Amino acid sequence: xxxxxxxxxxxxxxxxxxxxxxxxxxxxxxxxxxxxxxxxxxxxxxxxxxxxxxxxxxxxxxxxxxxxxxxxxxxxxxxxxxxxxxxxxxxxxxxxxxxxxxxxxxxxxxxxxxxxxxxxxxxxxxxxxxxxxxxxxxxxxxxxxxxxxxxxxxxxxxxxxxxxxxxxxxxxxxxxxxxxxxxxxxxxxxxxxxxxxxxxxxxxxxxxxxxxxxxxxxxxxxxxxxxxxxxxxxxxxxxxxxxxxxxxxxxxxxxxxxxxxxxxxxxxxxxxxxxxxxxxxxxxxxxxxxxxxxxxxxxxxxxxxxxxx
Numbered sequence: 001x002x003x004x005x006x007x008x009x010x011x012x013x014x015x016x017x018x019x020x021x022x023x024x025x026x027x028x029x030x031x032x033x034x035x036x037x038x039x040x041x042x043x044x045x046x047x048x049x050x051x052x053x054x055x056x057x058x059x060x061x062x063x064x065x066x067x068x069x070x071x072x073x074x075x076x077x078x079x080x081x082x083x084x085x086x087x088x089x090x091x092x093x094x095x096x097x098x099x100x101x102x103x104x105x106x107x108x109x110x111x112x113x114x115x116x117x118x119x120x121x122x123x124x125x126x127x128x129x130x131x132x133x134x135x136x137x138x139x140x141x142x143x144x145x146x147x148x149x150x151x152x153x154x155x156x157x158x159x160x161x162x163x164x165x166x167x168x169x170x171x172x173x174x175x176x177x178x179x180x181x182x183x184x185x186x187x188x189x190x191x192x193x194x195x196x197x198x199x200x201x202x203x204x205x206x207x208x209x210x211x212x213x214x215x216x217x218x219x220x221x222x223x224x225x226x227x228x229x230x231x232x233x234x235x236x237x238x239x240x241x242x243x244x245x246x247x248x249x250x251x252x253x254x255x256x257x258x259x260x261x262x263x264x265x266x267x268x269x270x271x272x273x274x275x276x277x278x279x280x281x282x283x284x285x286x287x288x289x290x291x292x293x294x295x296x297x298x299x300x301x302x303x304x305x306x307x308x309x
Contacts, residue, residue, distance in 0.1 A: 001044040009048035012082035013070075014055050020249045021056045031057030031244050037064055045080050046071035057244075061215040065092065069214075087256040092214070094221050104224040105200070105207040108164065108181065110262050111283035112227065114305050116291050117168075117266075121150050124165065125157030127291060130298040131305065134284065136183055138168040152177045166208055171200050181206030181226060186216050189223070197223055208264070212246070217258055225261070229286065230254045232267025233277065252280040271300075274307040 014022075022031070036051050037060040049070035053063040069086035076091065086092070113133040118124050124135050137154040141147050151173040158165045166181040167174035174182045182205050184192070189209055200207055206226035211217045220228055235245045245268065246254075255263055265277050266286035277285055287304065294300035 006044050006047050007051070009044060009080060009082065010051040010055070013049060013052035016083050017052075017056060017085060031247075033057060034059055034063065039067075040064065041068070041071065043071050043074075045074040048080075059213065062213040065214040065218060068093075085253060087253065089221075089257065089260070092218055092257065094218065102197075102222075102224055103201060105226045106181075106204050108206045108208075108226045108262055111308070112164070112262055112264060113284055113308055114301065115264055115266075115284045115286040116301070117286050117288045118292065121153035121157050123292065124154040126297065127301060128158045128161040128163035128165075130301040132163060132291075132301050133305075134164045134166070136166040136168055136286075139170070144173075148173045148176070151179065155179050164206075166206070171196065171205075174205060175200065175203045179205060181208060183208040183210070183229070185210045186212070186219065189220070210266070211254075214254075214257075217254060221258070221261075227262040227264055227284075228258050229264040229266050230258070230282065231265060231286075233265050234268030234273065236268035248276055248280060251277070251282065255281040271304055274304065278307060 034054045034057060036054040039047055039050055046067045050063055050067035053066045058066060066086060069091040072091040073084070073086050073088065074080045115134040115136065116127045116132045117136045117138050118127060120139060121137065124137050127135055135158065137151065139147060139150045141150070147170050151167055151170055154165060154167070155177040164180045166183045167179045168183050169188055171182040171184070182200055184207070207223070208227045208229055209220040209223070209225045210229045210231070211220050212231065217228065230251055232245050233247065233251050251265060259281065262284065263282045264284040264286050265280070265282040269277055269285055269287060270290055274285060290304065291297050291300055
């Protein structure tokens with residue numbers, strides 16, 4: 001196939017999907033075009049998709065991931081389809097159930113509902129007593145004694161409530177204290193050894209993993225976590241993000257691909273955005289400021305939970 005013909009395939013992808021991924025005049029869903037990375041394959045569908053996905057604002061690792069998936073989709077179906085955005089796990093190299101995979105982490109509810117990310121054990125207890133179904137302790141400290149104390153206090157704080165408690169990062173303290181689960185980011189996941197993950201799994205703790213695009217979703221799926229967090233959906237000032245806000249269209253595409261997992265949407269999501277976020281199919285929404293900055297956090301918790309009916 002000639003370069004001009006490959007360009008035509010790329011143009012067809014962009015023309016069909018730009019209204020969603022790069023809407024003209026919109027700052028909510030569009031991301032600026034990215035440089036086309038050096039190709040690792042030579043098939044026409046791959047080359048066209050690599051070019052198109054870069055034009056639609058996907059960073060290099062995600063454009064590469066999508067291009068490989070588009071090539072696999074083309075081979076699997078027997079024809080190139082510019083209109084069908086890849087959403088089949090097989091095309092992303094996510095091995096199907098029954099194949100050789102590491103043991104899965106313990107399951108958690110399909111819908112984790114309102115997911116409160118909180119700075120200390122006092123807040124954890126407060127929101128658990130307010131009826132928030134899922135809470136996470138995100139306690140930042142370099143002092144291991146302080147970390148252990150706060151994790152144990154958070155575990156104690158949810159006793160007598162139905163709240164499920166995840167501990168951010170401090171997985172050993174979470175095991176020791178008997179927490180429900182652990183949540184890790186991509187950098188933490190990459191730094192962990194297989195033995196670390198096995199210790200968490202063997203202890204029966206659930207594992208949640210943050211992702212910020214296609215390549216990270218594939219990476220997370222490889223460890224078979226209990227749930228996957230998708231974000232940041234909207235701009236957030238709480239944490240410096242390596243990737244731009246993903247927007248609702250990307251979130252919906254991620255949900256289609258990762259629907260075999262419980263999914264948590266996270267990042268800059270306020271009460272007014274709950275309906276459109278839930279409409280993507282995500283079963284949970286994580287919030288920070290919407291609760292801790294509220295004038296009446298308990299009342300706000302009840303109001304946000306009403307979004308699930």
